[in-house]
Amino acid sequence: MEGQRALTRGPDAARRPRTGLTRRRLLLGGGAAGVAGAGAAAAALTGGDDASPVALPPLSAGEPRQHAWDATLRRDAHDNVLAPRFHRLLLCDLVADPTPARARAAEAGLRRLERALPRSAAGVLVVVGWGPAWFRRIGVASPVPRARALSPTEAPAIDDPVAIVHLAADDEARLDRVERALLHGGTLRGARGSVSLTDLLRVRARRTGFVGAGLPRARQRDVVGLPGDRAIDRDAPLYMGFQSGLRRNQATEDDVTIAEGPWRGGTTMHVSTIELTLDTWYHGVDQAGRVRRMFAADATPQDLERRPDGIANPVRDLRDVARRRGVVGHAESMASVRRDDRPIILRRDFDSRDGDAAQVHFVALQRSIEDFERTRRAMNAARAIDASAGVGAQVNNGINEWLNVTARGNYLVPPRARRTCPGLPGWSA
């Protein structure tokens, strides 16, 4: 099996023993359990306490899209958007039958949160997404498919929670307070009334992380999957040492907004967990080799210095690249999947040390899950494999050699006004 090849060949050869499904994966748990009651699509939607409906504060003015964060975020000197530094992904099950009363109480909580804290990294950014399990539960056809494996070398757990809550902020302590108040029974100082969602949702799995200059280095100690004898670069925003999401190579929020149909103004979200094993990234390859693998076979560290907003990624015949160079780049492998000369997914990934293991929680937004799947399949660079003796499914194939996808899930992200219990019969905010 390709993933167990111990030795690599060709230029920039790196050595990495692969173990397939690892002990770490077992420790971390994929969160793949089925959703309780998922088969009960016709369950009593009218249950719950509708006797004393909660007063619903008006939706605050401003951006109607949950996923539109960029206008509130800081930018670097090259106009690249700087992601919020701390993140939580909370995969949730239903606590009880979803009723209009429970939806209303949850929506009231989210509105009170927005009144207490600005919708920005200086306050808190919130996205609530809904998976196929939600739509099954309410008996409505799901606008997003169940996730599936997207490369021949992966065997991810398929996440199928009812909902996912993505929280992000620059202040980790504030993020903790918000998470506690929303989903763990706490209260939020400064909020007028409860912001709790716990009459509706319960956290099944919690994923945490960070992205931003200096954070990987500050948090690399005792993390399995990182070299113990080498400090990550002082300014690196991610474990692998490069900045992702450079302006010229990201989709915009408008690009990924659903343009028509019932979910107009929303988007779709794919969330994967990727285990990293970076010993040979740092010890088997030098900086020039890392740039070739991350960007393109002919890219150099000097190119990155010249274009800190993202280097050009012309569409190349990957067979030809593999034959001539013995390696293909990660970004280069997806250059053919573009619209208006930009990728079709908006990457909001961040690093994690959940379970003391080096991971990436990869959050991608796009108009349709098909856009994600096309892009991710392109990353397999199937045409390049075996075009040259040195290029395999993982070896000398972008950064695939250091990545192992352990979980995938798909979600609909409705517009802000419809973010709670979308499509629930009898309920509109």
Ligand code: HEM
């Ligand atoms: C998990 C570790 C990953 C890291 C550290 C990483 C990092 C990077 C970096 C540094 C770039 C080039 C910077 C830029 O031009 O924006 C890039 C580009 C890109 N990455 Fe990743 N990436 C990872 C995984 C993924 C995955 C799983 C996908 C899913 C398909 C993906 C999709 C893309 C796309 C679409 C581009 C832009 C390609 C283009 O220019 O057309 N990346 N990534």
